[in-house]
Amino acid sequence: MATSKSYFEFIQEQLSELDGIAFRAMMGEYIVYYCGKVVGGIYDDRFLVKPTVSAKKAYAGS
Numbered sequence: 001m002a003t004s005k006s007y008f009e010f011i012q013e014q015l016s017e018l019d020g021i022a023f024r025a026m027m028g029e030y031i032v033y034y035c036g037k038v039v040g041g042i043y044d045d046r047f048l049v050k051p052t053v054s055a056k057k058a059y060a061g062s
Contacts, residue, residue: 002028007045 008023008030015021020035023042030042040049049055 001044003030003042003045008042011042011047 012023018034022033024031024033031038032040032042038050040047042048
């Protein structure tokens with residue numbers, strides 16, 4: 001199941017205040033870039049964050 005356009009637009013709006021955010025369509029899904037580096041993706045109407053050390057630290061307290 002490909003990501004719906006409405007879900008993609010929702011995520012795009014949520015991240016719009018970040019300078020350096022970019023998206024690339026890939027076979028019905030989207031790769032998310034921040035400052036030129038892959039930080040996650042949008043797959044099957046889910047926003048997934050790449051499990052980097054800094055991402056794990058950011059979510060550890062949540």
